[in-house]
Amino acid sequence: MQKIVKAPAKINLTLDVVRKRDDGYHDVEMIMTTVDLADRIKLVSLDEDQIIVDVTKGYVPSNENNLAYIAARELKDRLGIKQGVSIFIDKQIPVSAGLAGGSTDAAAVLRGLNDMWELGLSIEELADIGLSIGSDVPFCVHGGTAIARGRGELLEFLPTPPPCWVILVKPSVGVSTKDIYERLNVSELKHPDTEGMVNAITNQDFNGVCSRLENVMEKVTFELHPKVEILKERLIQYGADGVVMSGSGPTIFAITQNEHRAIRLYNSLKGFMEEVYVVRLLGNKHE
Incomplete structure (x- = not known):
């Protein structure tokens, strides 16, 4: 079994920092939306209980530090899945750029494995899993346009902005x-x-x-x-x-x-x- 998933970048139309929290993090309020610049994720199911990551850009980690790897592991651990997966990431989104490149890859892996392995999880359940990976991942799971509050995980969805x-x-x-x-x-x-x-x-x-x-x-x-x-x-x-x-x-x-x-x-x-x-x-x- 295999699955190909697009992982679009996000941009911030607004970004506000509301306060610094007692736990050291900051509460934000920002409006994010997706653009048609995307990584391409190829997932191939493996019989062996392992996760393999291959990335087209050598300076992106292809090990357990990659958010796509973490997403697959989190999904496997939570649901007790013994199948493995090979994840090939064709990087098109610039790295460390403020465009959620790693987060959108993780979100694409969650969506793609949910389909490929027929897990039947809702988009909200996938977003909840994504929150344990990173604060931008829930938005990237949903896509679209939204106000994000808290650490970025509290989402209020908006209409699509004017085309441009x-x-x-x-x-x-x-x-x-x-x-x-x-x-x-x-x-x-x-x-x-x-x-x-x-x-x-x-x-x-x-x-x-x-x-x-x-x-x-x-x-x-x-x-x-x-x-x-x-x-x-x-x-x-x-x-x-x-x-x-x-x-x-x-x-x-x-x-x-x-x-x-x-x-x-x-x-x-x-x-x-x-x-x-x-x-x-x-x-x-x-x-």
Whole structure:
């Protein structure tokens, strides 16, 4: 038996940090949606009780540290499954980019194994399992567009945003999400207009979406990595309708409803940036 599953990336239309919790984590409120940039996961069921991971990019772990491996192991352990699985990951999503690449791979493994092994678990049950793997995994299990609260696991689903092109640009810097959180001063943050973004999405108001793109982590990431801020400024200068950083970075994305402008933005950056992508916004839930 084998199964092929797409694992789409996510972007943050808004990202707010509400408070630091007693357990050291932070409560967030963010609006996430999926884009048509996806890893491709091939699952092959094995008779032997083992998990094998193979990844096209050598700097991605192909062992028990890979979230796809952890997802398969968690599913097997919880349900007492003795079958094994070979997981081949064709990586298309940039790594350590603020696009949930590892989390969406884990979510795709959960969905794919549920189908391939005919486990009969609901999407909500898969999302609950995903939470033990990472806070972005429940959203990636569902897909679509949602407000995520708590550590990111409390989801309120929204309509699909207005259709548009998304230009993703990942500069060649490494960003530690842990470092960004530690440097955030929550009391000084200017909070995004989350309610306004929800209304803009609901009313299919593209200009309203563009004007409310905001990420409170930008300030800290920009201070640590000035080239990320320069990249955002360039996208604005090149005529993007809306620009913001995704997650803790370093990926910056721009949105536009004009295909020719999207191609122009892509061409303007491709000459000096290696990882540039033009994709469509998906924003709809997995079946």
